[in-house]
Amino acid sequence: MNNTKGFTLIELLVVIAIIGVLSSVVLASLNVARGKGANAAVRQNLNSLRAQAEVYYDTSPTGYTGVCADAQITKIRNGANLASGGTTYCASNTAVWVVSSPLKVAEGASNFWCVDGTGVGRGHPTVLTVETACP
DSSP states (O other), X not given: OOOOOSOOHHHHXXXXXHHHHHHHHXXXXXXXXXXXXXXHHHHHHHHHHHXXXXXXXXXXXXXXXXXXXXXXXXXXXXXXXXXXXXXXXXXXXXXXXEEEEEEEEEETTEEEEEXXXXXXXXXXXXXXXXXXXXX
């Protein structure tokens, strides 16, 4: 009669394999959630940039010219850069400004988030180059 207590090697390997499969599913969903959280941080930073750009406009004799170099705007852009892992694009002239940042993970066809002086805030698929408004 065999009265040994414990598990066989096959039983232990099956349990380890099941735990491995379950953990990979959980980790995959956590990465998606992390990316969406980073996208939310990018959007929030760029939306707060809109208010700061209006403060800049009200205190600057040259309109929006130089808004991209403003210390507060740069600080907000750096926050978006940190969240996205990319680099924001900023352009301005006396009448308009635009800022675009890459998203951490694509949301549908949108790989970038754009905010401009006309109140637009939306996603777009490609990087901006010489734009003065969100596409």
